[in-house]
Amino acid sequence: MKVINVEIKARCSDHERIRQVLSDKHADFVGKDHQVDTYFKISSGRLKLREGKIENNLIWYRRPDKEGPKTSHCALYKSGNPAVLKDILGQAMGVMVVVDKEREIYFIDNVKIHLDRVVRLGTYLEIEAQSKEGGLTEETLNRQCVQLMDEFGIRPEDLESDSYSDLLIRKQDEDHIRWTNGG
Numbered sequence: 127m128k129v130i131n132v133e134i135k136a137r138c139s140d141h142e143r144i145r146q147v148l149s150d151k152h153a154d155f156v157g158k159d160h161q162v163d164t165y166f167k168i169s170s171g172r173l174k175l176r177e178g179k180i181e182n183n184l185i186w187y188r189r190p191d192k193e194g195p196k197t198s199h200c201a202l203y204k205s206g207n208p209a210v211l212k213d214i215l216g217q218a219m220g221v222m223v224v225v226d227k228e229r230e231i232y233f234i235d236n237v238k239i240h241l242d243r244v245v246r247l248g249t250y251l252e253i254e255a256q257s258k259e260g261g262l263t264e265e266t267l268n269r270q271c272v273q274l275m276d277e278f279g280i281r282p283e284d285l286e287s288d289s290y291s292d293l294l295i296r297k298q299d300e301d302h303i304r305w306t307n308g309g
Contacts, residue, residue: 130257131187131198132267134275136284138251141230141241144278148232148239151277156180156231163225165291166215172289175215177208180231184211191292193285195271197264223298225290236262237270244290246297251278 138144148155161178171188182205189198205211230241240252253274255267286293 128259129198129200129202130262130264130267131189131200131254132195132264132271133189133198133252133254134195134271134280135286135289136251136275136280137286138241138249138280138284141249141251144239144241144251145230147277148234151234153232153234153239156233159229159231161227161229163227163290164212164216165222165225167220167222172291173215173219174225174291175205175208175212177212178229182206182208184208184215191287191289193282193287195268197267223291223294225294227290234274237274239274242290247290247293250286250290251280253278 157180159178159180161176161181163174163176166173166175168186171186173184173186176183176185184203184205185200187198187200189196226245228243232239232241236256238252238254238256240250240254242250242252244250253271255262255270257263257267288296
């Protein structure tokens with residue numbers, strides 16, 4: 127399935143405040159999911175396998191690393207047996223990094239909101255305005271993201287341009303440098 131996704135990621139230490147706004151807006155709570163995203167080494171875009179109780183998908187996407195709303199073009203495949211798929215892809219391409227997180231999933235119409243606790247990184251908020259098969263324009267999706275950013279009180283300094291995978295790779299590199307330098 128082809129999806130256009132406009133998203134923001136922001137550092138967020140107050141998930142309770144976000145939950146209150148979501149409750150006031152009568153957001154649909156899908157549930158809490160422990161998700162493990164395995165990123166594979168590829169030459170173009172990003173390829174990850176998401177394993178969770180709620181979501182199990184193979185996702186390829188390409189998007190710029192910038193703060194604020196950013197557009198991703200995605201291809202999504204629902205996986206019935208993610209462990210086997212992960213083994214095959216890992217052997218064929220190699221694993222780049224694994225992201226382990228606890229995620230609360232909410233929806234307001236076509237907009238998906240995540241409250242994330244990412245192992246080794248901390249707490250985040252993601253807003254993903256989605257259009258499946260081109261039903262909504264990128265401009266509409268952008269507007270939805272910006273409106274929710276305002277309602278959630280997201281400040282420009284809270285925004286994160288990098289993916290969790292990039293943040294973890296950078297953290298691993300920094301830890302390795304400290305370890306090799308005796309720190």
